[in-house]
Amino acid sequence: MAVTSQAEDEAELLARFEATVGRHDRIEPRDWMPEKYRRTLVRQIAQHAHSEIIGMQPEGNWITRAPSLRRKAILLAKVQDEAGHGLYLYSACETLGVSRRELTAMLIAGKQKYSSIFNYPTLSYADVGTIGWLVDGAAICNQVPLCRTSYGPYGRSMIRICKEESFHQRQGYELLATMMRGTDEQRAMVQESVDRFWWPALMMFGPPDAESPNTEQSMAWGIKRDTNDDLRQKFVDMSVPQAKALGVTFPDPLLAWNEERGHHDFGQPDWDEFAAVVKGSGPCNAQRIAHRKKAHDDGAWVREAAVAFATAVVEERAPVSVSKPGEGSEQ
Amino acid sequence: MSEIQDEWPLYEIFVRGKRGLNHVHVGSLHAADDEMALLHARDVYTRRNEGVSIWAVRSDAITASSPDEKDPLFAPAGDKVYRHPTFYAVPDDVPNM
Numbered sequence A: 001m002a003v004t005s006q007a008e009d010e011a012e013l014l015a016r017f018e019a020t021v022g023r024h025d026r027i028e029p030r031d032w033m034p035e036k037y038r039r040t041l042v043r044q045i046a047q048h049a050h051s052e053i054i055g056m057q058p059e060g061n062w063i064t065r066a067p068s069l070r071r072k073a074i075l076l077a078k079v080q081d082e083a084g085h086g087l088y089l090y091s092a093c094e095t096l097g098v099s100r101r102e103l104t105a106m107l108i109a110g111k112q113k114y115s116s117i118f119n120y121p122t123l124s125y126a127d128v129g130t131i132g133w134l135v136d137g138a139a140i141c142n143q144v145p146l147c148r149t150s151y152g153p154y155g156r157s158m159i160r161i162c163k164e165e166s167f168h169q170r171q172g173y174e175l176l177a178t179m180m181r182g183t184d185e186q187r188a189m190v191q192e193s194v195d196r197f198w199w200p201a202l203m204m205f206g207p208p209d210a211e212s213p214n215t216e217q218s219m220a221w222g223i224k225r226d227t228n229d230d231l232r233q234k235f236v237d238m239s240v241p242q243a244k245a246l247g248v249t250f251p252d253p254l255l256a257w258n259e260e261r262g263h264h265d266f267g268q269p270d271w272d273e274f275a276a277v278v279k280g281s282g283p284c285n286a287q288r289i290a291h292r293k294k295a296h297d298d299g300a301w302v303r304e305a306a307v308a309f310a311t312a313v314v315e316e317r318a319p320v321s322v323s324k325p326g327e328g329s330e331q
Numbered sequence B: 001m002s003e004i005q006d007e008w009p010l011y012e013i014f015v016r017g018k019r020g021l022n023h024v025h026v027g028s029l030h031a032a033d034d035e036m037a038l039l040h041a042r043d044v045y046t047r048r049n050e051g052v053s054i055w056a057v058r059s060d061a062i063t064a065s066s067p068d069e070k071d072p073l074f075a076p077a078g079d080k081v082y083r084h085p086t087f088y089a090v091p092d093d094v095p096n097m
């Protein structure tokens, strides 16, 4: 075998990596990958996983006060799904060489982020419906293209998640439609909720393309498939007829169909507010992290007890004084 | 208890979607022991009847081939075209073959 320098090896590995991505083939966990690709993925998948986990809180807020057993069962199932989504994504992230412990620690320490949408409070029961319709709806817009992302485990998690999201969106829309058939007070409650969540939902796609420095590299690597602005446009176009069918309006005076473009024109969210919420001064940032930390700390004794039990069972099955069969011999 | 010890070990989860199909890898999870791995797998990966059977295997018990495409492990398969039925010409008028 010819002796090659490390730099040559690296160049060949990079060429092979880029060829794989170029073919729209997937990168798998034990493949060589550029360190920056790995770090970008860890950051994005972790942020996504944390969003699912923190995202349980705003809706979980209403579980005990759901208006009927039917609604309570639906909400419980939906929130449980979000926990599952977080776990699929943590599992994908761990294939990149970070541990679950590190990820949880980073979230609690505020060193990794989660979607800014979950820093807004859920003030009325209609918010449960609005979150399902608009927040899960926006998440679906973001996530469907990610099913084809270049990193295999991430894409497979997204496929699994997307299958479940459709239930989330439909239950929310149905909830709102039920309220819209109710009293004037209920209709007003729905409209007020939609007014509060519309702009934060648009922010879920991230800053405008011109201010999203990582997008270009992420698209070249096949991590992202669409730009923030393209996805935001798609979401607006999808949501307008749904709002009309529901009988609600969006709080945007600039929202109008543009015949020439074949898309809706719309106003920009308050990007200063977005930056502030991302930095930590949203209405619920401190509460969300404090709650997550408390859940983690309160669970410490359970984790320890489970390990103690597992260790005791192993020792009972194979007492230390007796040599284990096959020990020291070639098998 | 040490920090390392209380990070539960990682398990790889395989689910048989329905009778007649192979178990397929669906992801991983942490559990303190084998029984807990199965219970967690049920909650995480089969909330909607996605499976009729689950395997949970400690990740550190899996031996894997090298991911390198040039790995000689798979090379011998490439030039053995005679292992595929299309390698053999059979006259068009021979039925059921």
Ligand SMILES: [Fe+2]
Pocket: A052, A081, A082, A085, A161
């Ligand atoms: Fe989710």
Ligand SMILES: [Fe+2]
Pocket: A082, A136, A139, A165, A168
């Ligand atoms: Fe969801």
